[in-house]
Amino acid sequence: DGGITQSPKYLFRKEGQNVTLSCEQNLNHDAMYWYRQDPGQGLRLIYYSQIVNDFQKGDIAEGYSVSREKKESFPLTVTSAQKNPTAFYLCASSHTGQDNQPQHFGDGTRLSIL
Amino acid sequence: AQTVTQSQPEMSVQEAETVTLSCTYDTSESDYYLFWYKQPPSRQMILVIRQEAYKQQNATENRFSVNFQKAAKSFSLKISDSQLGDAAMYFCAYSPYNFNKFYFGSGTKLNVKP
Numbered sequence: 001d002g003g004i005t006q007s008p009k010y011l012f013r014k015e016g017q018n019v020t021l022s023c024e025q026n027l028n029h030d031a032m033y034w035y036r037q038d039p040g041q042g043l044r045l046i047y048y049s050q051i052v053n054d055f056q057k058g059d060i061a062e063g064y065s066v067s068r069e070k071k072e073s074f075p076l077t078v079t080s081a082q083k084n085p086t087a088f089y090l091c092a093s094s095h096t097g098q099d100n101q102p103q104h105f106g107d108g109t110r111l112s113i114l
Numbered sequence: 115a116q117t118v119t120q121s122q123p124e125m126s127v128q129e130a131e132t133v134t135l136s137c138t139y140d141t142s143e144s145d146y147y148l149f150w151y152k153q154p155p156s157r158q159m160i161l162v163i164r165q166e167a168y169k170q171q172n173a174t175e176n177r178f179s180v181n182f183q184k185a186a187k188s189f190s191l192k193i194s195d196s197q198l199g200d201a202a203m204y205f206c207a208y209s210p211y212n213f214n215k216f217y218f219g220s221g222t223k224l225n226v227k228p
Contacts (some may be wrong), residue, residue: 031214033216035218040123040220040221041220041221042118042120042205042218042219042220042221043205043216043218044218045215045216048214048215050214088157090157090159092159094214095214096214097212099166100146100147100166100209100210100211100212100213100214101214102149102161102164103159103214103216104161105158105159107156107157107158108157108158
């Protein structure tokens with residue numbers, strides 16, 4: 001079945017450590033996105049990519065980095081510069097084009113600080 | 115700047131009754147898309163309904179329908195015959211035409227009472 005796979009489901013980070021969240025999709029979508037969700041809040045866009053080898057900062061990109069070397073994969077690295085990384089992270093993908101297809105989401109990764 | 119506002123942090127409805135969730139948005143664009151997503155306790159984001167701004171007809175998906183008022187920039191979701199499985203966070207989202215970036219509201223938590 002086609003879908004988006006995020007791993008791991010739970011992740012713990014030590015002080016000063018970089019961690020990478022995985023996101024893989026087999027939907028043949030061109031665009032991929034990373035969102036952060038804090039308790040009682042909506043989704044805030046971290047980074048997005050409309051095509052391989054290209055990506056743009058979202059609203060809260062500081063302390064995060066991404067790469068898009070393959071169409072299927074869009075990993076997110078939470079760097080030590082992100083001082084408050086505890087949150088739920090959602091990856092999404094969609095077709096691009098004029099009819100704004102809905103975004104499909106993974107099951108999320110919950111990141112906590114040790 | 116585009117913003118999406120959901121003014122009801124939490125709502126309750128009796129099973130089998132009807133409930134309406136509010137959403138307003140701010141944009142200077144004339145063409146865009148609007149979405150409602152459901153996020154149950156499993157945290158999976160599920161598309162509920164999609165509306166194209168240039169279409170006057172309100173979108174409907176089974177028990178879910180919208181009241182789209184373009185001039186008022188309002189996009190409310192009506193859930194008829196509420197079921198226990200409808201209990202979730204509901205997010206309203208806006209996406210400019212031909213640009214797959216989504217802007218999400220802060221969400222409304224819907225409780226369904228048996």
